[in-house]
Amino acid sequence: MSAAALALAGPQHGGDPAAAASAAAQAAAAAGSSPVFWAIVLGYFALVLGFGGYFARWNRTTTDFFFGGRRFAWWLITMSIVATGVGSHSFLKYSSKGFEHGFSSTMTYMNDWFFMPLFMFGWLPIIYFMRVRSIPEYFERRFNRPVRILATISLLLYMLGYIGIGFLTMAKTIQPVLADTLGWDLMTIIWVVAAVAGIYITFGGQTAVIFTDLLQGFILLFAGLALFLLGLGWFGGLGAFWDALPADFKLPLAAFNDDPGFNFVGIFWQDAVAGSIGFLFINQGLIMRFLACRSVDEGRKAAAFNVLFMMPISAIAVGCAGWIGRGMVTTGDLPATTAPDSVFTLVTAMLTSKAGFGFFVAAVTAALMSTVDTLINAVAAVFINDVYRLIRPGRSDRHYLRAAMLVSAGATVLGVGAAWVFTHYESVYEAHGAFHSTLTPPLVTAILLGIFWRRFTTAGAVATFVLGAAAIVAGRLWPTTLIAPFSHGIPAVGDHPYSYIGALYNLVACFGAAVVVSLFTRRRPDERTEGLTIWTLDAARRAFKGGEPNDRPGARLPVHWRIEPALPAGTVQVDREAQAGLAADPGDLVYLRDRRWWLGGLRSVHARLHAEPHAEGGVVLVAPDVAADGHFLPGRMLTAEKEI
Amino acid sequence: MDFTRVWLPYLYLYGVGGLFFFASLALVARAGAFSPADRRWFRVLWLGFLWVAGLHAAGNLAALWL
Numbered sequence: 235m236s237a238a239a240l241a242l243a244g245p246q247h248g249g250d251p252a253a254a255a256s257a258a259a260q261a262a263a264a265a266g267s268s269p270v271f272w273a274i275v276l277g278y279f280a281l282v283l284g285f286g287g288y289f290a291r292w293n294r295t296t297t298d299f300f301f302g303g304r305r306f307a308w309w310l311i312t313m314s315i316v317a318t319g320v321g322s323h324s325f326l327k328y329s330s331k332g333f334e335h336g337f338s339s340t341m342t343y344m345n346d347w348f349f350m351p352l353f354m355f356g357w358l359p360i361i362y363f364m365r366v367r368s369i370p371e372y373f374e375r376r377f378n379r380p381v382r383i384l385a386t387i388s389l390l391l392y393m394l395g396y397i398g399i400g401f402l403t404m405a406k407t408i409q410p411v412l413a414d415t416l417g418w419d420l421m422t423i424i425w426v427v428a429a430v431a432g433i434y435i436t437f438g439g440q441t442a443v444i445f446t447d448l449l450q451g452f453i454l455l456f457a458g459l460a461l462f463l464l465g466l467g468w469f470g471g472l473g474a475f476w477d478a479l480p481a482d483f484k485l486p487l488a489a490f491n492d493d494p495g496f497n498f499v500g501i502f503w504q505d506a507v508a509g510s511i512g513f514l515f516i517n518q519g520l521i522m523r524f525l526a527c528r529s530v531d532e533g534r535k536a537a538a539f540n541v542l543f544m545m546p547i548s549a550i551a552v553g554c555a556g557w558i559g560r561g562m563v564t565t566g567d568l569p570a571t572t573a574p575d576s577v578f579t580l581v582t583a584m585l586t587s588k589a590g591f592g593f594f595v596a597a598v599t600a601a602l603m604s605t606v607d608t609l610i611n612a613v614a615a616v617f618i619n620d621v622y623r624l625i626r627p628g629r630s631d632r633h634y635l636r637a638a639m640l641v642s643a644g645a646t647v648l649g650v651g652a653a654w655v656f657t658h659y660e661s662v663y664e665a666h667g668a669f670h671s672t673l674t675p676p677l678v679t680a681i682l683l684g685i686f687w688r689r690f691t692t693a694g695a696v697a698t699f700v701l702g703a704a705a706i707v708a709g710r711l712w713p714t715t716l717i718a719p720f721s722h723g724i725p726a727v728g729d730h731p732y733s734y735i736g737a738l739y740n741l742v743a744c745f746g747a748a749v750v751v752s753l754f755t756r757r758r759p760d761e762r763t764e765g766l767t768i769w770t771l772d773a774a775r776r777a778f779k780g781g782e783p784n785d786r787p788g789a790r791l792p793v794h795w796r797i798e799p800a801l802p803a804g805t806v807q808v809d810r811e812a813q814a815g816l817a818a819d820p821g822d823l824v825y826l827r828d829r830r831w832w833l834g835g836l837r838s839v840h841a842r843l844h845a846e847p848h849a850e851g852g853v854v855l856v857a858p859d860v861a862a863d864g865h866f867l868p869g870r871m872l873t874a875e876k877e878i
Numbered sequence: 879m880d881f882t883r884v885w886l887p888y889l890y891l892y893g894v895g896g897l898f899f900f901a902s903l904a905l906v907a908r909a910g911a912f913s914p915a916d917r918r919w920f921r922v923l924w925l926g927f928l929w930v931a932g933l934h935a936a937g938n939l940a941a942l943w944l
Binding site for chain 1: 883915938
């Protein structure tokens, strides 16, 4: 029976489980031998690459390349962040848990608000005003170079783990499709996926990444929600779908401590605490997105809107295939023994035509490919800039570029190794949970105490990484002795006990080492850490502006513009009336953007206000480099406002 | 479904999570990083907390009653 025929047939209540299993597998496998399916998949990949290539031409400087030029509006960054949250390994992972446990698969998308005050008023202003471009850079500025190296090692392991999760997820997504056609086993598919990732070309820079993710974020949300509607149609409406779910599956939070494979309290510490801080504070991709915002306030808006509205919607998009699959078990259209990690692919194949299935598989694998590719590039960038340049300084750019390519190849192979380790876990979700709860606590501890505790010393930071790592390894070796006291009654079973609640033990060990060692060692003088802790944010704002901040409220003004070649680079000049309206003083930073809001800041620039106002009313005079950086179009009016 | 299965995770999430939330709010206020420009964000922060707590409570009640 083809996928389309199945979709038309609707629920076959009380069907034979063996026949249902066969139908679901056939629907997925039939797509794998269909030219239409592969044409859609390859066409989609080409579209995404072309889209990224178009926006690559907006890069003029390395700041543009890495950070998008600090110009974008909050809503554009929000949608771009959605692709990071939804596009990675989420569809397969959360559909799997939705199939096993119901609506509680949404837990991890709904618990990120608790640390928002620390992010909005601590970390975000620090990275923005102090122009912190990477986590290792923060550690060197806050502590010293050895701490930077320790943080770099932790971060590289963290990113390699994510590459492994990405490879495994991609392989598991397409495994049901290739099962009949090629008959490859999982590890063979992982190697093929890794080879494709190696030749998948990343077009230039952060602006391209932001816009590619913007496109993919929209498509993935649309695909997920469309799948939910198709599922409701399959059941004949929301009421029938609701009735098909077991009562326990309708609860939004998992059982407290019953199930070692999915328990509320373990996931609270692994995800709501370590994971949320990891996502907001140490995810390099996310840091670069926030640095691309046009101001700290826009970054706050992006973060708040994302957590409060986009994450709950995303939770439905990524988990609904599992809920629909569970309903299909009730109606006899899917066997209860279906492998949870294959539910997303099987349910999608059953609900859509071959072309539709091609679109879904392409959307998910292209997003995964982008994520993995970004991570491989990030590993190369971190290794070259934070390790290799220290060992081999002063070489040519060409030498470093060649080294980066070798590192990328090495990262790909190590990612395959990590994927092999993760295949030994019950599901992608558990593999990810275990890896996350192991690797994030030292980084999370060091960054939180670094930002919020002035007394945190360099020796304390070293102890966090070294003693913390030793305690984590000990916890893995003797879980029933060391982690059991923190277990909240979760039973210790299987080869990997305490996958999630291990995060609590790891956090306690890291915080303990950090605090005890800091109390017995000498802290750095305050002037060495100015602007790098929340206690000295005024210094960060002064450093950003290069002078005393001007906080007088000003207006947004519509202005005409023209180039004034005599102006110094990076400056603009306004008339006296506009200067009063902006409440700006000479030397203040102002923000100019094309008046069309829907461009999201694509045509915009920050510049410094020139010393003397001019006499030409309603016109802003801009230096030639400012006009070029802002990509302003002749004849188009601008909006001007004071930034700081 | 018994009370513990439905409400123990909820009370733990907003008890311990709430402790983190209000402690971090107090910390940034004490550091002077946050205290007119901040008033709107203060409102967003506590309304956001009520919003996510309300979503989870609504989910629990829907599972019990519908």
